[in-house]
Structure formats: C-alpha cells, structure tokens
Amino acid sequence: MTALAGLRVLVVEDEYLLARQLERALRRDGADVVAVAPSVAAALAALAAGALPDVAVLDLNLAGEKAYPVAAALRAAAIPFAFASGYDAADRDPAYADAPHLNKPLTMATLRGCLARLVGRAAG
Amino acid sequence: MHVPDPPVPAVTALGDYDWASTPLGAPAGWSPALRAAVAESLAARAPADPPAPSAAAALDALFDAAPLGLGIWDRELRFVRVNASLAQMNGLPPEAHIGFTPRELLPDIAGIDALMERWRTIVDTGEPWLDVEVHGGTPANSDKQRSWREHFFPIRSGDRVVGIGAVVEETTERARVEAALRASEARFREFAEASSDVLWLFDMDSAQFEYLSPPLRKLYGVAAAASGRGAPLRFDWRASIVEEDREVAATTLRRVRQGERVTHDFRARIPGSGKVRWLKNTAFPLREPDGRVSHIGGIAQDVTEERDTAARLQMLIGELQHRTRNLMGVIQAVAESTLEASADLADFARAFSARLDALSRVQQLLSRIEGLERVGFDQLLRSELAAFGALPEEDARVSLAGPRGVPLRSGGIQTLALALHELITNSVKYGALSQPGATLSVRWALLPVAAGERPRLRFDWEERGVAMPARDDSPERVGQGRELIERAVPYQLEATVDYALTADGVRCAMVLPVSQTLAKGAAA
Numbered sequence: 001m002t003a004l005a006g007l008r009v010l011v012v013e014d015e016y017l018l019a020r021q022l023e024r025a026l027r028r029d030g031a032d033v034v035a036v037a038p039s040v041a042a043a044l045a046a047l048a049a050g051a052l053p054d055v056a057v058l059d060l061n062l063a064g065e066k067a068y069p070v071a072a073a074l075r076a077a078a079i080p081f082a083f084a085s086g087y088d089a090a091d092r093d094p095a096y097a098d099a100p101h102l103n104k105p106l107t108m109a110t111l112r113g114c115l116a117r118l119v120g121r122a123a124g
Numbered sequence: 125m126h127v128p129d130p131p132v133p134a135v136t137a138l139g140d141y142d143w144a145s146t147p148l149g150a151p152a153g154w155s156p157a158l159r160a161a162v163a164e165s166l167a168a169r170a171p172a173d174p175p176a177p178s179a180a181a182a183l184d185a186l187f188d189a190a191p192l193g194l195g196i197w198d199r200e201l202r203f204v205r206v207n208a209s210l211a212q213m214n215g216l217p218p219e220a221h222i223g224f225t226p227r228e229l230l231p232d233i234a235g236i237d238a239l240m241e242r243w244r245t246i247v248d249t250g251e252p253w254l255d256v257e258v259h260g261g262t263p264a265n266s267d268k269q270r271s272w273r274e275h276f277f278p279i280r281s282g283d284r285v286v287g288i289g290a291v292v293e294e295t296t297e298r299a300r301v302e303a304a305l306r307a308s309e310a311r312f313r314e315f316a317e318a319s320s321d322v323l324w325l326f327d328m329d330s331a332q333f334e335y336l337s338p339p340l341r342k343l344y345g346v347a348a349a350a351s352g353r354g355a356p357l358r359f360d361w362r363a364s365i366v367e368e369d370r371e372v373a374a375t376t377l378r379r380v381r382q383g384e385r386v387t388h389d390f391r392a393r394i395p396g397s398g399k400v401r402w403l404k405n406t407a408f409p410l411r412e413p414d415g416r417v418s419h420i421g422g423i424a425q426d427v428t429e430e431r432d433t434a435a436r437l438q439m440l441i442g443e444l445q446h447r448t449r450n451l452m453g454v455i456q457a458v459a460e461s462t463l464e465a466s467a468d469l470a471d472f473a474r475a476f477s478a479r480l481d482a483l484s485r486v487q488q489l490l491s492r493i494e495g496l497e498r499v500g501f502d503q504l505l506r507s508e509l510a511a512f513g514a515l516p517e518e519d520a521r522v523s524l525a526g527p528r529g530v531p532l533r534s535g536g537i538q539t540l541a542l543a544l545h546e547l548i549t550n551s552v553k554y555g556a557l558s559q560p561g562a563t564l565s566v567r568w569a570l571l572p573v574a575a576g577e578r579p580r581l582r583f584d585w586e587e588r589g590v591a592m593p594a595r596d597d598s599p600e601r602v603g604q605g606r607e608l609i610e611r612a613v614p615y616q617l618e619a620t621v622d623y624a625l626t627a628d629g630v631r632c633a634m635v636l637p638v639s640q641t642l643a644k645g646a647a648a
Contacts, residue, residue, distance in 0.1 A: 015450060016539055016612035017457035038615050061446065063535030063616075086449035087442055105453035 003116040005030035010046065010053035012070055013084070014038045014062040018104075022057065025108050031115075038062065043070040053079060055118050057102075057111065060085035060092065071096050080118035082111075138162055141179050147279045147289050158291070161190040193272075193292030196279065199247050201225045201240060201288070210292055213272070215264020233260035243276060243288055250285050252277035257295075270296040322403070322424040325410075328381060328417060333361065339426070366391040366400060380407045380420050389427065402428045447490075454538060455483065465604045482545035485511060486538055498531030498639045501568060501581060508544045512552055514564075521556060526568035530581050531639035536617040540636070543613045546605030547585055547632060555630055556587035562629060563588050571635065578637045587629030 009031045013019040016038070023033045034053045035046035039062050047070075056074055058067040060083050067083070074081045082100040083092065089101035100114050116122065138159065144150040151159060165185040166177070177185075187194055193210030197203055203221035211218040214230060221229060227240050239258070246253055253276045261268060273295050279287040316323040316337040325335040365373050369390040376386045385408040391400045404427045410419040458479050466472035485507045489499045502524075509515050509522065516522045532540065548557070556562035568583040606623060609632065613619045619636035 014535060014616060015454060016608075016616045017461070018450075018453045019615070020612075021453075021457040021460060039618075063533070086446035088445070091442060104449040105456055 002030045007031045008034050008053040010056035011036045012043045013059040056081040162186045165189045195290040197288045214262045250278045271299045324422045326420040402431050486541035500529040521563050523565045533639045539612045539616045543609045562590045581638045583634045585632040590629030
C-alpha cells in the first residue's frame with residue numbers, strides 16, 4: 001500500500017504534458033485520478049458532474065485565468081487542496097493562504113507527502 | 125533672528141541733570157546706546173560721595189567715552205569737535221578734523237556733495253535729519269566700503285542755529301551680514317527653482333508653507349510668494365493628499381517636529397486633472413537657536429514613473445519565473461514520454477533533441493515579442509518548417525496559403541509548436557516530405573466570427589501523392605506524435621482536431637481560438 005492508494009484526486013493543470021505526467025505518476029502511486037481539467041470551467045464541470053475527489057491539486061494560473069473559483073468550490077465542499085504554481089506563494093490571494101503551495105516543477109515525493117497530509121494519512 | 129538689546133539703564137540712572145536743555149534733549153528720547161554710554165560714564169565718574177559732577181564734566185565724559193561716533197560742526201559745517209569713536213571711524217586723529225568740513229576730509233563718502241547740501245538745510249531750517257544711511261570709504265581704509273547710520277540735529281543758541289551735532293553708528297558689519305544672507309537666500313532660491321525635485325519649507329507656527337519650488341507650486345496651483353520668505357502660501361495642502369495617505373503625512377509632521385528626519389511615500393491628487401502622482405518625500409526639522417523646531421524642510425521627488433516601472437518589472441520577473449518553471453516541467457515531461465517510446469538511447473537522444481529544438485524555437489519567438497504582442501501563426505509554422513529545410517522557397521513540394529500575423533494565444537503555444545513539429549517530423553520520415561512525387565499543402569484562415577464569439581483559426585494540413593508505409597513501419601513514436609496532435613492540442617488550446625491517415629497521405633484539420641485583442645487588425 002502506498003500513501004495515496006485509492007485516493008480520489010482531481011488534477012487541474014492547463015499544460016497538457018504536465019497534466020498527463022501528473023496523472024500517470026498519481027496512478028502509479030495507486031491514486032484514482034477522477035478528472036484532469038485544463039480550465040476553471042472544465043474543473044467546475046467535473047465537480048458538478050459528481051466526480052467528487054478526496055483531494056485536489058490546482059495549478060494556480062490556467063492560461064491566464066486564476067484557479068480561485070475552483071478553490072472556492074472545493075472549500076465549499078470541504079475538499080482539501082494544494083496549489084501548484086510557477087509563481088511565488090507571496091503572489092497568492094491571502095484568502096487561500098492556508099492551502100499548501102507547491103513550487104513547479106513538481107516532484108512526486110513532495111506531492112505525495114502534501115496530499116497525504118491533506119487527507120490525514122501518513123506520508124508512507 | 126533677533127538679538128536682544130542690552131539692558132537699558134533707567135532714566136533715573138542719568139541723574140537729575142536737566143538734559144532737556146542740552147542739545148541731546150530729554151533722556152526719554154535718547155537711543156538705548158546713548159543712554160547706556162551716559163549712564164556708564166556717570167557711574168565711572170561718580171565720586172564716593174557727592175557732590176555730583178558738573179554738567180560740563182558729564183558731557184565731556186560722555187562725549188569722549190561714547191561707543192558712538194559724535195561730532196559737532198559749526199554753521200559752515202567745519203568740525204568743531206569729534207570724539208575718539210568718530211575719529212577712529214574716519215581714520216584721522218580728532219585734532220586733525222578741527223576746522224575742516226566733511227567734504228574736505230571725507231571725499232570718498234558716497235554723495236558727499238548732496239549730503240553737504242542737506243546739512244546746510246538743517247542749519248537753515250533748524251529741522252533735524254534722522255536715520256540716515258551713509259556709505260563709502262574713509263581715510264581709515266579707503267578701499268573698503270563701509271556703512272553708517274547717522275542722525276543730525278541742530279545745535280541752538282537761543283533762536284539761532286549755531287551748528288550741527290552728529291551721532292554716527294557704524295553698520296558695516298550688520299550690512300555685510302544682511303547682504304550675505306540675502307545672497308545666500310537668493311542662491312538657495314536659484315537652486316530650488318531650478319531643481320526638478322520639489323523643495324519646500326513649512327512654518328510650524330502658521331501651519332502653512334513658506335516656500336514651494338516650481339514643480340510643487342504647479343502641482344498645487346499656488347502662485348509664488350511675491351515677498352519671498354516669510355509670506356505663507358495659503359492653500360489647502362492637506363486636501364491634495366489622497367485620503368488614505370493623510371494620516372501618514374500628519375504622523376510625519378509630528379515626528380519631524382520632534383526632531384526626526386523622515387522619508388515616506390504619499391500620493392497627491394493634482395488639482396484640475398485629478399490625476400494621482402506618487403511623491404517620495406524626505407522631511408527634516410529646522411531649529412531656532414533655542415532648539416525649538418520652527419520650520420520643517422522637505423525634498424520631494426515625483427516617483428510615479430519609477431514606481432510604475434518597478435511594478436512592471438516585478439510583474440515581468442514573476443512572468444519569466446513562471447514561464448521558466450513551467451518550461452522545466454514541460455521538458456521533464458517530454459523527456460519522460462520520449463523515453464517511454466524509445467527503442468534505445470540513440471533513438472531517445474535523436475527524438476528528445478529534436479523536441480527540445482522545437483521548444484527552443486518557440487521560446488525564441490516568444491522572447492522577441494513585447495507587451496501585448498502575440499506570435500503570429502505563420503511565424504510559428506515557418507519557424508518549424510525552416511528547421512527541416514521545408515519552407516516553400518526551399519522545398520518545391522511545399523505550398524503555404526494564409527494571412528500573416530494571425531495572433532496566437534500565449535498559453536498553449538508550446539503545445540501547438542510541438543504538434544506542428546510532430547506533423548513535420550512524421551512527414552519527413554514517412555510522409556510527403558520523404559517522397560519525391562508527393563506534395564504538402566498548408567492552408568489557414570480566420571473563420572467568420574459571430575458577435576460575442578472568440579476569433580478562431582482554421583488550419584488544414586494536407587499531404588498528397590504519398591505512398592503510405594506498411595503498418596509495421598509505423599513505430600510507436602508516430603502514436604506519440606498523434607497524442608500531441610489529437611489530445612494535447614484539444615486539451616490545452618480548446619481546439620477541435622481532425623486527424624486522418626488517408627491512402628494519399630496525412631490530413632489534419634484544426635480549429636483553434638486565437639488571441640482576441642489583436643486578431644482583427646493583424647489579419648486584415
């Protein structure tokens with residue numbers, strides 16, 4: 001059993017190659033990637049479709065649009081999430097200061113530990 | 125600056141002599157200096173006990189010891205008597221004066237002839253002439269310009285004016301100091317008026333500005349004070365500071381008043397235009413000799429452009445950092461997926477290197493644009509074709525048709541570049557660009573846009589006359605290339621992609637949203 005086994009994860013990332021890589025890495029770790037979305041609209045649609053995850057990774061900047069509406073929806077549904085961004089944490093909306101901030105490029109070890117902590121599992 | 129007068133002896137210290145009947149007049153009308161001199165000489169000469177000195181003795185003492193120049197002329201304006209102070213000013217022994225007129229002894233006094241005329245009027249009319257400014261040189265030091273303040277009064281005997289008394293106070297030093305002050309202030313003003321920085325002087329007592337240099341006068345619409353320093357410039361400077369910054373400005377004044385030197389930024393709203401400018405202000409206390417802060421001096425600089433530039437730079441740095449980190453991730457992902465599809469290390473090296481090249485080319489295109497500019501679709505296409513020597517001018521099989529400068533959105537441009545790269549690579553290896561009789565036609569156009577719709581580009585890649593390879597020849601990499609074309613482009617660019625391997629060669633049609641702001645003008 002890995003730390004992420006069976007964990008339902010939503011990936012919001014606009015860069016296809018990064019999204020695909022993240023999805024594959026999470027699957028290798030035993031996670032269940034419920035949706036991969038390139039935009040706020042696609043992410044909200046995935047949540048509305050009922051694919052509710054246990055945890056989410058949000059790229060902060062989605063082709064120029066900020067991922068905050070997705071963060072708000074996740075917060076409303078009490079789903080924990082982490083931001084991943086090429087920008088510094090200091091540039092972030094202070095309303096979401098409590099969410100972990102992962103610097104890009106992501107490493108699987110960091111992501112694994114972060115997601116495990118968010119759902120209250122041991123980092124494995 | 126005010127120098128306090130020395131204590132003036134009371135009139136009673138001058139004894140009960142009837143001064144009023146002398147040419148000096150009643151002591152109440154004397155100058156403080158004269159009163160001091162008389163009192164001092166009376167005190168010095170006072171015997172241990174009475175009798176009091178005679179009036180003549182007192183006058184003699186006064187005349188000799190007075191720190192003021194005293195002189196008496198007869199009706200012909202010839203010196204009858206001068207005291208030591210006046211003789212010293214004139215640079216001649218007292219006795220050398222007797223019998224000569226000022227005109228004869230002091231020819232270097234400015235306007236001496238006019239003065240002589242005026243003195244004669246005193247003799248004629250009996251009217252005194254007081255508070256006279258006199259300038260010029262004396263035999264004491266003929267090169268040096270000196271100045272005096274003088275009083276002239278008639279000396280009467282009965283009804284007749286028998287001569288003139290003169291009281292002379294040297295003011296050379298005071299005049300020099302005043303002139304130096306004026307010059308210094310004039311120099312300060314020249315600096316202040318010429319400076320592009322704003323210099324100001326604030327009077328704590330009146331809570332108004334005494335001086336504002338031109339840029340700030342212009343900003344506040346205040347006319348320069350006509351009378352120079354000291355006349356407050358009355359305008360509501362508090363109101364011109366934007367509301368959020370008023371508290372800081374007030375705190376600054378308080379701190380400076382307590383002796384601190386404070387630098388702070390604030391925003392001022394320009395009257396009229398209502399535009400807001402950022403000013404960086406350094407304020408410092410100016411003290412009186414007693415240590416009290418009577419004025420606050422300030423130097424302010426308009427830092428609006430500086431702040432804008434700094435903010436823009438900060439944003440660009442953030443953007444660059446974001447792009448770099450993103451690119452690192454993309455390279456990592458490309459390496460990973462290329463590795464999965466590679467037969468061996470040499471195969472990986474070739475394919476990975478070619479993809480990195482494609483990424484570098486798009487970075488170059490991105491780095492050449494500025495601000496709101498966008499990379500044109502034709503630029504991206506031609507840059508990829510050029511890397512394979514496949515531009516129409518290099519390869520007769522290739523034809524291109526479409527408008528120049530259709531602006532691509534920045535997000536996803538890397539993915540589009542990689543997709544184009546895959547189309548060309550596959551064509552070079554297995555398609556039209558690998559076979560002599562085949563052709564490649566690439567056509568693109570902006571689609572008609574309904575109101576409120578985003579502009580979209582349609583792009584058609586059409587290979588013809590290609591002898592398609594047997595199924596076995598098509599390696600896994602083709603599949604990987606197709607993933608970039610058929611999955612990455614729709615995912616990231618919100619594009620529709622129609623890819624087909626026909627018997628004649630590859631056909632690929634894409635419809636993708638392009639940049640909204642500049643599409644219209646650039647495509648026209």
